[in-house]
Amino acid sequence: MSQTKFLLEESQMPRAWYNIQADLPKALPPVLHPGTLQPIGPADLEPLFPMDLIMQEVSTEREIEIPEPVREIYRLWRPAPLYRAHRLEKALGTPAKIFYKYEGVSPAGSHKPNTAVPQAFYNAAAGVKRLTTETGAGQWGTSLSFAGNIFGLEVLVFQVRVSFDQKPYRRAVMETYGARCLPSPSNETEYGRRVLAERPDHPGSLGIAISEAVELAAQRADTKYALGSVLNHVLMHQTIIGLESMQQMEMADAWPDVVVGCTGGGSNFAGIAFPFIGHALRGGARSRIVAVEPAACPSLTRGKYAYDFGDTGHMTPLTKMHTLGSQFTPPGFHAGGLRYHGMAPLVSHLKELGEIEAVAYTQGQCFEAGVLFARAEGIVPAPEANHAVKGAIEEALRCKREGKAETILFNLCGHGHFDMTAYQKYFAGELRDEAYDEKELAMALSGLPSVPEAA
Amino acid sequence: MSQTKFLLEESQMPRAWYNIQADLPKALPPVLHPGTLQPIGPADLEPLFPMDLIMQEVSTEREIEIPEPVREIYRLWRPAPLYRAHRLEKALGTPAKIFYKYEGVSPAGSHKPNTAVPQAFYNAAAGVKRLTTETGAGQWGTSLSFAGNIFGLEVLVFQVRVSFDQKPYRRAVMETYGARCLPSPSNETEYGRRVLAERPDHPGSLGIAISEAVELAAQRADTKYALGSVLNHVLMHQTIIGLESMQQMEMADAWPDVVVGCTGGGSNFAGIAFPFIGHALRGGARSRIVAVEPAACPSLTRGKYAYDFGDTGHMTPLTKMHTLGSQFTPPGFHAGGLRYHGMAPLVSHLKELGEIEAVAYTQGQCFEAGVLFARAEGIVPAPEANHAVKGAIEEALRCKREGKAETILFNLCGHGHFDMTAYQKYFAGELRDEAYDEKELAMALSGLPSVPEAA
Numbered sequence: 022m023s024q025t026k027f028l029l030e031e032s033q034m035p036r037a038w039y040n041i042q043a044d045l046p047k048a049l050p051p052v053l054h055p056g057t058l059q060p061i062g063p064a065d066l067e068p069l070f071p072m073d074l075i076m077q078e079v080s081t082e083r084e085i086e087i088p089e090p091v092r093e094i095y096r097l098w099r100p101a102p103l104y105r106a107h108r109l110e111k112a113l114g115t116p117a118k119i120f121y122k123y124e125g126v127s128p129a130g131s132h133k134p135n136t137a138v139p140q141a142f143y144n145a146a147a148g149v150k151r152l153t154t155e156t157g158a159g160q161w162g163t164s165l166s167f168a169g170n171i172f173g174l175e176v177l178v179f180q181v182r183v184s185f186d187q188k189p190y191r192r193a194v195m196e197t198y199g200a201r202c203l204p205s206p207s208n209e210t211e212y213g214r215r216v217l218a219e220r221p222d223h224p225g226s227l228g229i230a231i232s233e234a235v236e237l238a239a240q241r242a243d244t245k246y247a248l249g250s251v252l253n254h255v256l257m258h259q260t261i262i263g264l265e266s267m268q269q270m271e272m273a274d275a276w277p278d279v280v281v282g283c284t285g286g287g288s289n290f291a292g293i294a295f296p297f298i299g300h301a302l303r304g305g306a307r308s309r310i311v312a313v314e315p316a317a318c319p320s321l322t323r324g325k326y327a328y329d330f331g332d333t334g335h336m337t338p339l340t341k342m343h344t345l346g347s348q349f350t351p352p353g354f355h356a357g358g359l360r361y362h363g364m365a366p367l368v369s370h371l372k373e374l375g376e377i378e379a380v381a382y383t384q385g386q387c388f389e390a391g392v393l394f395a396r397a398e399g400i401v402p403a404p405e406a407n408h409a410v411k412g413a414i415e416e417a418l419r420c421k422r423e424g425k426a427e428t429i430l431f432n433l434c435g436h437g438h439f440d441m442t443a444y445q446k447y448f449a450g451e452l453r454d455e456a457y458d459e460k461e462l463a464m465a466l467s468g469l470p471s472v473p474e475a476a
Numbered sequence: 477m478s479q480t481k482f483l484l485e486e487s488q489m490p491r492a493w494y495n496i497q498a499d500l501p502k503a504l505p506p507v508l509h510p511g512t513l514q515p516i517g518p519a520d521l522e523p524l525f526p527m528d529l530i531m532q533e534v535s536t537e538r539e540i541e542i543p544e545p546v547r548e549i550y551r552l553w554r555p556a557p558l559y560r561a562h563r564l565e566k567a568l569g570t571p572a573k574i575f576y577k578y579e580g581v582s583p584a585g586s587h588k589p590n591t592a593v594p595q596a597f598y599n600a601a602a603g604v605k606r607l608t609t610e611t612g613a614g615q616w617g618t619s620l621s622f623a624g625n626i627f628g629l630e631v632l633v634f635q636v637r638v639s640f641d642q643k644p645y646r647r648a649v650m651e652t653y654g655a656r657c658l659p660s661p662s663n664e665t666e667y668g669r670r671v672l673a674e675r676p677d678h679p680g681s682l683g684i685a686i687s688e689a690v691e692l693a694a695q696r697a698d699t700k701y702a703l704g705s706v707l708n709h710v711l712m713h714q715t716i717i718g719l720e721s722m723q724q725m726e727m728a729d730a731w732p733d734v735v736v737g738c739t740g741g742g743s744n745f746a747g748i749a750f751p752f753i754g755h756a757l758r759g760g761a762r763s764r765i766v767a768v769e770p771a772a773c774p775s776l777t778r779g780k781y782a783y784d785f786g787d788t789g790h791m792t793p794l795t796k797m798h799t800l801g802s803q804f805t806p807p808g809f810h811a812g813g814l815r816y817h818g819m820a821p822l823v824s825h826l827k828e829l830g831e832i833e834a835v836a837y838t839q840g841q842c843f844e845a846g847v848l849f850a851r852a853e854g855i856v857p858a859p860e861a862n863h864a865v866k867g868a869i870e871e872a873l874r875c876k877r878e879g880k881a882e883t884i885l886f887n888l889c890g891h892g893h894f895d896m897t898a899y900q901k902y903f904a905g906e907l908r909d910e911a912y913d914e915k916e917l918a919m920a921l922s923g924l925p926s927v928p929e930a931a
Contacts, residue, residue: 401583441649
């Protein structure tokens with residue numbers, strides 16, 4: 022049996038993130054002010070973000086150096102391992118070679134600290150005292166709590182109320198890192214109070230929690246906002262995943278024919294995929310790039326590519342993206358990290374440019390794949406990661422049918438140790454394939470903001 | 477800032493376990509038959525264990541080769557990383573260098589698969605079809621489920637009922653690996669039925685669960701029993717921890733003045749400590765070896781060194797060990813993996829020989845240490861591992877007082893992602909320092925089996 026793990030030395034950890042905006046054949050559509058519908062400039066974002074991050078958001082430089090204090094924290098778990106899934110290949114009887122990058126080795130158990138750490142660093146460097154953010158299942162809130170603590174920032178997390186109530190141990194992780202965690206909608210913001218006035222038992226949503234976090238950050242000079250996905254700079258911070266993977270595939274003397282990732286807001290997918298897409302855009306070998314999304318929240322496969330708000334309260338600028346409509350409420354499936362109405366503008370743009378394929382699977386299909394993976398490889402994946410596992414298994418089975426020994430690489434973005442109640446329900450046969458309401462989707466899509474074609 | 481992680485290549489993974497019985501200045505007291513009080517031979521253990529493991533139990537060879545199929549599975553997560561705790565040192569203001577070996581990278585999140593995998597392998601090789609075992613918090617049951625699945629064995633886990641009810645997600649992990657998990661006391665065994673007849677709502681204990689698992693294994697020819705700690709061969713399998721750590725300390729150009737581990741049954745402690753003790757016994761540099769146990773279950777610091785049963789139902793042979801008495805019920809603190817009335821005979825023997833020091837801390841002290849560690853190093857330790865963290869911090873603070881730049885190594889045997897409810901209680905101020913009942917201890921100790929001094 023040949024090698025299982027491909028590990029890099031700390032000295033081989035990438036020194037710069039990769040900014041795919043440098044290699045785009047066509048620039049991203051501009052971000053618009055929701056009132057004027059005019060493109061916004063860096064200054065418009067200053068109430069929410071420190072200037073270093075805003076400049077990363079709009080930069081077209083190919084490489085942006087990772088500051089040493091960020092690298093120092095990355096070294097607590099990075100470089101992350103890349104595995105050859107020998108036992109999964111055998112279980113599937115496929116001639117394909119399957120590799121996976123494993124981001125569950127981070128302190129938070131997922132890829133999210135890759136961007137939480139630089140975001141906390143740049144905010145602290147700009148003299149910010151407090152960060153607000155939203156979290157659904159809790160992966161992002163945990164990660165920002167971890168990173169904020171390291172750089173001496175207060176962190177206030179608005180957690181979607183239904184998760185806050187159902188997953189108290191997630192709050193315990195955030196508190197272990199010294200953060201404060203509130204159920205959203207809350208009474209701490211005007212928007213939260215408005216939502217609660219209409220419906221005191223509102224279960225909350227990511228869109229509402231974003232509105233609350235943004236509102237608080239916009240009001241206070243010493244407080245900024247941090248987002249765990251969607252934005253360009255967030256996706257760029259995640260490219261360390263793909264950059265490491267490239268070195269590790271070379272160590273394995275292989276190169277992916279297919280790269281697979283799961284998509285919610287798009288950050289872990291971009292992390293593994295963008296360096297490979299950029300490599301092809303610059304004339305290198307081309308890999309097929311496959312985004313796997315939940316059938317219950319299918320922004321890439323069923324959404325509209327249009328300008329929309331990032332939040333429910335309509336406080337954010339308008340970005341062009343694949344969206345199900347900001348008023349769309351995804352059903353309550355277990356991959357909480359993928360329950361978002363929109364898709365990162367960069368991922369959406371690359372989908373439109375034909376660089377990315379997208380498929381959707383139900384949660385039942387994904388848990389089945391996750392259990393198969395766990396029994397073969399030992400690691401129990403997070404429900405979100407199960408989508409990538411399912412996508413990779415489908416590619417491997419296609420290779421088996423076609424008799425092709427292709428190389429498949431996927432991103433195992435987190436472990437499932439915080440999500441075992443979902444597996445419990447799966448085994449008890451209580452996991453339903455939650456479907457969204459077609460009428461609600463049609464209504465949410467018909468309510469998209471009207472933006473002139475020229476924009 | 478100098479290096480954070482010390483990683484070994486797969487090719488540097490040890491090829492043999494270390495058997496400290498080869499280097500003992502005085503042999504272990506014999507294991508006695510509970511009826512005849514005569515030393516038992518290998519054949520007496522055959523109903524419960526395959527002969528390969530029995531021979532390891534009594535072997536005095538220094539090195540026992542790790543079979544290649546076991547190494548193949550070890551490679552899924554081994555070699556495990558060793559870290560320099562730069563940020564913890566800074567937080568403590570200590571001149572000491574603190575290193576920790578991290579076993580939470582295994583699929584089960586703890587060190588337990590190090591022995592679960594070879595136990596499953598040797599049983600499968602002997603034609604066994606089914607393994608029974610007990611589990612408290614669930615770490616061991618999870619690990620044996622993982623390993624049994626890999627080698628095609630059915631696994632039946634008796635989980636202490638109070639944990640079974642309080643931690644359903646643990647059962648979900650075992651089921652993900654294909655195992656069957658029952659609450660103990662159960663109706664599947666004669667002993668379980670007897671306990672339930674006396675008290676239908678019995679919360680269970682490790683000692684009772686062991687009796688049930690042993691009873692079932694003894695009855696069926698195709699079924700054997702697996703234990704997660706205490707026995708010589710189990711401790712030996714864990715020595716891969718210390719053997720790797722030795723190589724990694726050399727990479728770091730350092731050597732521990734103090735080695736710290738937490739002790740319940742003794743396996744993770746033995747894993748990190750025995751290779752260092754053996755090194756000293758063979759004339760090498762001597763490290764102080766510190767065992768840290770819970771004040772609520774203090775077998776090494778308050779128990780009696782005497783012959784006792786390993787289980788409550790008195791089905792096991794008698795071994796000489798530090799014991800609180802087989803009828804002692806430890807209070808329900810959160811480090812479930814340390815709630816056992818006895819201590820491994822090898823650890824007990826080495827304590828008597830003066831090779832090991834022991835200290836005890838309350839769970840409040842240990843959680844406080846764990847939170848300090850999590851905020852500095854990012855990893856949230858398991859409640860069991862918090863005892864080792866506390867022990868290492870106390871050594872580092874002593875170094876600070878004494879102005880000594882000693883090197884401290886401890887074993888971080890697992891992460892706490894499955895145990896966040898305990899942290900939640902800690903933050904809510906609801907974590908009491910459970911004390912055992914002195915009268916109950918005195919009674920349990922007075923009930924030790926009477927064995928002639930000569931034995």
